[in-house]
Amino acid sequence: MLPVYSIMNRESKDRNTETSYPSMGGVTDQCADLEEVEGVLTRLFPERQIAKVLLINPPDSHAELFHYDTARRGRYTNYPPYGLIILARNLREIGVEVNICNLNHEVLKQCHATDTVDSFDYDVAWEKALDAAVAEITPDLICVTCMFTMTHLSFKRVCEKASSHGVSLAIGGVHVSNDVERVLDDISCARMAFLHEGELALKGFVQVVNGEAGVDTLAQIIIDEGGKRLRFQKEKRPTEDDCNLLPSWDLAGPEENARYGTIGSFYYLKPGDTRFATILSNRGCRAQCTFCSVRSFNGAGVRMRDVSSVVDELERLENDYGVSHVMWLDDDLLKNESRAVALFNEMVRRGLKLTWDATNGVIAISCTEEVVAACAGSGCIGMNIGMESGNPEILKQVRKPGKVANFLKAAEALCKHEQIYASIQLMVGFPGETMGMVMDTIEVAREMDLDWCRISPLQPLANTPIYESMVAQGLIDDVGSSEVRFAAGAFGKQAEIEQGLRLATADFEEAFSVIGLDQVPDADQITDIWFYMNYHLNFHRLFHEDRPAKVDQQIATLINLSDVVAPENAFALYFLGFLGQQRDGTIPPSVIERLSTRLETSEYWQSRFAAFGLSADDLRHNDFKNKHLPRLLPKGYSNTWAA
Ligand code: B12
Ligand code: SF4
Numbered sequence: 001m002l003p004v005y006s007i008m009n010r011e012s013k014d015r016n017t018e019t020s021y022p023s024m025g026g027v028t029d030q031c032a033d034l035e036e037v038e039g040v041l042t043r044l045f046p047e048r049q050i051a052k053v054l055l056i057n058p059p060d061s062h063a064e065l066f067h068y069d070t071a072r073r074g075r076y077t078n079y080p081p082y083g084l085i086i087l088a089r090n091l092r093e094i095g096v097e098v099n100i101c102n103l104n105h106e107v108l109k110q111c112h113a114t115d116t117v118d119s120f121d122y123d124v125a126w127e128k129a130l131d132a133a134v135a136e137i138t139p140d141l142i143c144v145t146c147m148f149t150m151t152h153l154s155f156k157r158v159c160e161k162a163s164s165h166g167v168s169l170a171i172g173g174v175h176v177s178n179d180v181e182r183v184l185d186d187i188s189c190a191r192m193a194f195l196h197e198g199e200l201a202l203k204g205f206v207q208v209v210n211g212e213a214g215v216d217t218l219a220q221i222i223i224d225e226g227g228k229r230l231r232f233q234k235e236k237r238p239t240e241d242d243c244n245l246l247p248s249w250d251l252a253g254p255e256e257n258a259r260y261g262t263i264g265s266f267y268y269l270k271p272g273d274t275r276f277a278t279i280l281s282n283r284g285c286r287a288q289c290t291f292c293s294v295r296s297f298n299g300a301g302v303r304m305r306d307v308s309s310v311v312d313e314l315e316r317l318e319n320d321y322g323v324s325h326v327m328w329l330d331d332d333l334l335k336n337e338s339r340a341v342a343l344f345n346e347m348v349r350r351g352l353k354l355t356w357d358a359t360n361g362v363i364a365i366s367c368t369e370e371v372v373a374a375c376a377g378s379g380c381i382g383m384n385i386g387m388e389s390g391n392p393e394i395l396k397q398v399r400k401p402g403k404v405a406n407f408l409k410a411a412e413a414l415c416k417h418e419q420i421y422a423s424i425q426l427m428v429g430f431p432g433e434t435m436g437m438v439m440d441t442i443e444v445a446r447e448m449d450l451d452w453c454r455i456s457p458l459q460p461l462a463n464t465p466i467y468e469s470m471v472a473q474g475l476i477d478d479v480g481s482s483e484v485r486f487a488a489g490a491f492g493k494q495a496e497i498e499q500g501l502r503l504a505t506a507d508f509e510e511a512f513s514v515i516g517l518d519q520v521p522d523a524d525q526i527t528d529i530w531f532y533m534n535y536h537l538n539f540h541r542l543f544h545e546d547r548p549a550k551v552d553q554q555i556a557t558l559i560n561l562s563d564v565v566a567p568e569n570a571f572a573l574y575f576l577g578f579l580g581q582q583r584d585g586t587i588p589p590s591v592i593e594r595l596s597t598r599l600e601t602s603e604y605w606q607s608r609f610a611a612f613g614l615s616a617d618d619l620r621h622n623d624f625k626n627k628h629l630p631r632l633l634p635k636g637y638s639n640t641w642a643a
Contacts, residue, residue, distance in 0.1 A: 054139035078261025085247035101133035108260035163189035178463035200236035264327035266382030268560035334366035344378035357382035367410035390444025391437035411448035436517035
């Protein structure tokens with residue numbers, strides 16, 4: 001690691017100390033001379049002029065993890081680069097010409113334009129798009145963003161290619177902010193790293209280079225001088241007013257994103273040709289869950305845009321771009337319940353027709369009857385409740401906002417609005433989490449009886465309290481970014497498990513029932529527990545679903561699962577058959593055929609079907625014996641959460 005020289009140019013810390021970024025104050029090495037900084041900037045920009053900037057979003061993952069067929073099924077995510085359109089709008093405010101090159105989109109688009117895997121080369125696809133973008137704008141500065149630690153390798157390759165054009169390179173984003181020293185060590189071509197929310201810092205930086213402001217105004221940036229790093233401690237954290245500036249949607253082309261990939265978790269509830277976009281109304285979160293980096297990235301508290309600014313943006317998306325569904329990017333959309341209700345009511349008052357979802361999850365304590373009714377009334381079709389655990393001790397330990405009673409109450413409110421497909425976010429594998437505690441999670445989720453549970457294994461990531469405490473306890477290694485892989489999502493190990501492509505233990509039933517209630521399961525056992533939870537909470541409950549609106553939603557969910565997300569998943573096919581029989585009185589023969597083939601060719605699915613008492617004959621004979629089978633509960637378990 002290089003020596004770090006702090007520039008202590010913090011006016012008077014921040015406008016509000018309480019809300020400043022936690023990591024900005026930490027460096028106490030010696031101070032660098034501001035005149036020296038002028039020299040550094042002149043070496044980086046000999047003309048002292050930044051008139052044109054190219055902003056780049058790297059592909060979500062790298063070539064080795066990319067599957068052509070998965071992309072062709074439309075399974076990978078394809079989000080508009082919302083952070084970049086905010087940066088663009090702020091740069092335009094000072095007359096800078098900006099372009100955006102969304103390489104994730106370019107790769108997916110080009111993949112869809114080919115007919116065979118042999119005619120598609122992942123690296124060539126993004127490299128060509130990047131070269132073309134540089135040639136088109138001939139930038140004075142290239143900025144590359146990176147949100148996910150798991151994107152690191154792709155990000156690094158993009159930075160190296162971009163810098164080969166001989167233009168100064170700046171990086172930023174959540175991943176960069178979370179692990180900046182290591183990121184700079186690994187990506188030596190990046191000369192400037194911006195930290196935290198960067199729109200004002202970047203705008204200010206351009207003004208300094210262009211001689212319109214003094215170097216003492218530089219903020220939230222580390223300049224890598226080769227032999228040492230200059231870290232500017234000043235903060236330019238966007239205020240609520242700053243957040244009202246509408247982003248440059250004209251540079252993102254939201255007309256195209258959903259054609260080549262997914263946005264949010266509820267996309268399949270909309271017709272295939274729907275135009276999707278994302279929108280951010282609040283920054284930050286009131287909570288401080290130990291596994292989450294939102295507070296270290298956004299600082300404490302929640303900054304809220306004016307309702308009118310948010311609805312103006314929605315109106316533009318609907319009228320100018322034909323968008324008919326949006327996903328909120330917010331971490332805490334319902335913070336300040338009366339403001340949330342005012343926002344949803346204003347959408348209705350202005351006659352917006354678009355629908356929306358809260359894929360990121362909302363905080364259960366804010367899901368009151370009034371709030372949920374306003375959500376439903378303004379076009380909400382999908383909502384995730386962030387719960388993570390049903391065990392009071394774990395909830396306390398991970399500082400999750402809300403108690404079991406809050407989750408049950410939120411579920412009650414959501415159940416009254418059938419148009420909202422409501423799901424619960426759960427996690428397993430917290431340090432010290434015993435089998436009995438996991439059972440509490442399963443039982444609370446069962447009691448809530450919402451439409452789906454999204455279960456993921458804990459993945460401790462840098463700059464979160466849980467990561468630091470697990471490293472300190474020797475439970476995990478403090479690995480470099482390039483070692484971190486997706487655990488969930490389309491690139492993750494879980495995608496393989498979902499499809500039955502990865503086997504944890506051969507004898508599933510036995511493996512599950514031998515885990516003692518006081519035992520902390522190991523990694524393989526967590527995989528089996530995940531599988532059990534997934535079956536019981538998501539699939540088995542479908543035997544008892546008879547509300548027509550819900551049956552339609554679940555059939556759409558299962559079609560998406562079996563066609564797009566996990567075509568190998570035999571449960572999805574089985575229950576698609578079951579619900580088809582309930583709703584239409586018949587099962588499409590292709591569903592039975594696919595299921596039979598899956599079971600004949602997969603030992604994995606044979607053993608899982610045997611453990612849960614299912615068979616393809618159930619569909620053939622319309623005889624669903626398993627419907628009444630008892631649950632596979634570990635011996636001696638009784639609820640602790642209800643006490
Ligand atoms: C929306 C969201 C998603 C969306 C996708 C978003 C997308 N691709 O655009 C979905 C739902 C798919 C998602 C999924 C996941 N997510 Co997520 N997600 C978020 C969330 C809530 C908001 C991100 C956002 O859009 N922010 C708003 C925009 C405006 O901010 P921004 O892009 O960061 O840009 C600003 C700054 O970063 C900066 N900036 C950015 N780039 C640059 C470049 C330069 C040069 C400069 C100057 C400035 C700058 O300025 C911008 C304006 O202020 C964040 C939380 C958060 N607050 O960041 C988590 C977050 C990013 N997600 C996280 C995680 C862990 C995940 C998952 C891995 C979860 C899982 N287990 O599956 C998956 C992985 C997805 C995948 N690729 O497979 C973590 C990432 C931690 C990490 N180090 O990797 C976060 C931080 C939440 C957390 N729990 O800590 N996520
Ligand atoms: S409620 Fe969600 S966004 Fe807020 S700290 Fe917890 S996990 Fe992060």
